[in-house]
Amino acid sequence: xxxxxxxxxxxxxxxxxxxxxVDVIAAYPITPQSHIIERLADFVANGELHAAYMPVESEHSxxxxxxxxxxxxxxxxxxxxxxxxxxxxxxxxxxxxxxxxVVMTVANRAVxxxxxxxxxxxxxxxxxxxxxxQLFAANNQEIxxxxxxxxxxxxxxDVLLPVMVHLDGFTLSHVVEPVVLPEQEEVxxxxxxxxxxxxxxxxxxxxxxxxxxxxxxxxxKKAQDVSLRESKEVIVRVWKEFGDKFGRYYSPIDxxxxxxxxxxxxxTGCLSETAKVAIDRKRDQGEDVGLLTLHLWRPFPFEELxxxxxxxxxxxxxxxxxxxxxxxxxxxxxxKSALFDKRRDxxxxxxxxxxxxxxxxxxxxxxxxxxxxxIAERGSSQVLETIGIRG
Amino acid sequence: xEDGVIRFGKNIVAKxxxxxxxxRACQGCGSALIIRLSLKALGKDTIVCxxxxxxxxxxxxxxxxxxxxxxxxxLFENSSAVAAxxxxxxxxxxxxxxxxxxxxxxxxxxxxxATNDIGVAALxxxxxxxxxxxxxxxxxxxxxxxxxxRSSATPYGAATTTSPAGKVIPGQTTWKxxxxxxxxxxxxxxxxxxxxxxxxxxxxxxxxxxxxxxxGYVHVLSPCPTGWRFPPELTIEIGRLAVxxxxxxxxxxxNGHYKLNVDRAQLKPVVEYLKPQGRFRHLSEEQxxxxxxxxxxxxxxxxxxxTGQAA
Numbered sequence: 001x002x003x004x005x006x007x008x009x010x011x012x013x014x015x016x017x018x019x020x021x022v023d024v025i026a027a028y029p030i031t032p033q034s035h036i037i038e039r040l041a042d043f044v045a046n047g048e049l050h051a052a053y054m055p056v057e058s059e060h061s062x063x064x065x066x067x068x069x070x071x072x073x074x075x076x077x078x079x080x081x082x083x084x085x086x087x088x089x090x091x092x093x094x095x096x097x098x099x100x101x102v103v104m105t106v107a108n109r110a111v112x113x114x115x116x117x118x119x120x121x122x123x124x125x126x127x128x129x130x131x132x133x134q135l136f137a138a139n140n141q142e143i144x145x146x147x148x149x150x151x152x153x154x155x156x157x158d159v160l161l162p163v164m165v166h167l168d169g170f171t172l173s174h175v176v177e178p179v180v181l182p183e184q185e186e187v188x189x190x191x192x193x194x195x196x197x198x199x200x201x202x203x204x205x206x207x208x209x210x211x212x213x214x215x216x217x218x219x220x221k222k223a224q225d226v227s228l229r230e231s232k233e234v235i236v237r238v239w240k241e242f243g244d245k246f247g248r249y250y251s252p253i254d255x256x257x258x259x260x261x262x263x264x265x266x267x268t269g270c271l272s273e274t275a276k277v278a279i280d281r282k283r284d285q286g287e288d289v290g291l292l293t294l295h296l297w298r299p300f301p302f303e304e305l306x307x308x309x310x311x312x313x314x315x316x317x318x319x320x321x322x323x324x325x326x327x328x329x330x331x332x333x334x335x336k337s338a339l340f341d342k343r344r345d346x347x348x349x350x351x352x353x354x355x356x357x358x359x360x361x362x363x364x365x366x367x368x369x370x371x372x373x374x375i376a377e378r379g380s381s382q383v384l385e386t387i388g389i390r391g
Numbered sequence: 392x393e394d395g396v397i398r399f400g401k402n403i404v405a406k407x408x409x410x411x412x413x414x415r416a417c418q419g420c421g422s423a424l425i426i427r428l429s430l431k432a433l434g435k436d437t438i439v440c441x442x443x444x445x446x447x448x449x450x451x452x453x454x455x456x457x458x459x460x461x462x463x464x465x466l467f468e469n470s471s472a473v474a475a476x477x478x479x480x481x482x483x484x485x486x487x488x489x490x491x492x493x494x495x496x497x498x499x500x501x502x503x504x505a506t507n508d509i510g511v512a513a514l515x516x517x518x519x520x521x522x523x524x525x526x527x528x529x530x531x532x533x534x535x536x537x538x539x540x541r542s543s544a545t546p547y548g549a550a551t552t553t554s555p556a557g558k559v560i561p562g563q564t565t566w567k568x569x570x571x572x573x574x575x576x577x578x579x580x581x582x583x584x585x586x587x588x589x590x591x592x593x594x595x596x597x598x599x600x601x602x603x604x605x606x607g608y609v610h611v612l613s614p615c616p617t618g619w620r621f622p623p624e625l626t627i628e629i630g631r632l633a634v635x636x637x638x639x640x641x642x643x644x645x646n647g648h649y650k651l652n653v654d655r656a657q658l659k660p661v662v663e664y665l666k667p668q669g670r671f672r673h674l675s676e677e678q679x680x681x682x683x684x685x686x687x688x689x690x691x692x693x694x695x696x697x698t699g700q701a702a
Contacts, residue, residue: 023483026476050487052479056472057516064469064513068440068476068497071463074484076476090466098463193489200461200477202436202495207456209464211448 096131118357316372419623588630620669
């Protein structure tokens, strides 16, 4: 029997790693993710989890130790945020390129300066091209479910790629919500033991990360791209199986009240939950507007996007990160690019807000829809449209 | 007589080559010798992590590899952390009965730049936590792979491409960072210095570093004909002179106890070590004198540690 418990998002992440019976945790503290690794340290110290807990001296070494452990064949987990995420950056490429299915939660946080600790996605968005599978959780249940299912599809022999689960710093990491925890036996029957077909083995010596020249490098990178793209099928399949087993179904883009909606708002992470209330109000007022929540950021869910917007004529995208000097927020840029060939008739609006933990209310999401429609209809004089930002 | 070994007096060396021929090291490369002999000392149950450096391209280039043990290219600063992760991974898998129990040497094999400079934090972390890895620093006293740029291991006075012997500034202006002392300050079980000119001493030290529980660190001088500007046939000779002049003394620190492995009643003058090397060609008498004074002092300090009379 599963049980419903009250957990902050950090503890939901830690519970998922514990129930996945991770073998190695290498971590370095940073706000707002520290509760995750503190909880795991408790589990190990109390004998509730048999794992090596490596309290390393930096995030760079955290991700490096994860690389070694995962390559040795150990199920491996870590967590980070913001500047710590940046310190890992160099290693992220090696972990994906070496095809190591490390799972990492990122308690998303703004990037300095100005120095800060609060949530937005300016850390996450810099990892776009690192070759990791990347998911955005919108609530604490999703954090648990995405970490657990992340091990499953990351470790799939047809995938072998690392998985990043993004969760909003503070708004999820430090907020208590009800979370349904499955029984250990249910988890064990869903998640087989990790086995890497090319794990380091003195009886089968291989050379890893070998130097390649212009005649071969590009083919390897292309193959890596194909693997990441094709992982989507496995992710969708695993989520179907997850739903059949645990009763909660996920898809790369989740729709909310999208039936017959001509206008769609797209959001990501926990603010989608606030946006849902705004959508409810709009629907009650008879407006034909629905919500899309982007769960899968990499590999980018092209087909699911085409399907989700097939009946819409207006798409408003809310971004929680600023792309300095760029063409609006990072997500709207990609959405426009993805739809350029398929749906040139769609009118777009992109708004950026919620930076560094600045709260957005239900009313502001209603405003996003109203202004978004206006911008989509009449166009905008500025590249960067914002919500709740002065000046 | 056992199979698979060669005896040199009381020294027994494995025949098996775990770094095979055909690699791209320069003629007379000290580090090729260090790796070949160190792997003989550690045996085939060894996993090697090598950061950016000469051995990124020297030991392997797709589709070739000279490594007969599992080997990986790591990033410049993280070979120690990756090796520690491998060790932790295998330890837990063995505890859980998922992998058969055996001793596997997790070896970080790095140059002086990767050790003293960019990787010093990761190494310090491994040493402080007591991760059970072997760390071999192959110290050729500059960033040779990128074209002989100075590192913090470059000795005073040496000319490199970023500490050139100029008209105003005559080569490296700083003294060599004493990395073995920094490692020893972490109170790890085993620290040693070695030189390929003393191969059995070096192999014994590498073996010990693999056998101790916790980090074992061996700092090996790696004479580099290309970067130090000497004829490739002099590699062993230069290594021996480094030891005999006291420029690079051979010692080990076992659980805090210092032991000098090669001692001479009278050190040879440093000029004998400096003269054959092009990187020191420009040194003035005064600079050589400064180096001699420094070597005398450091050697006396070391001997005081050996006899337990250090301040």
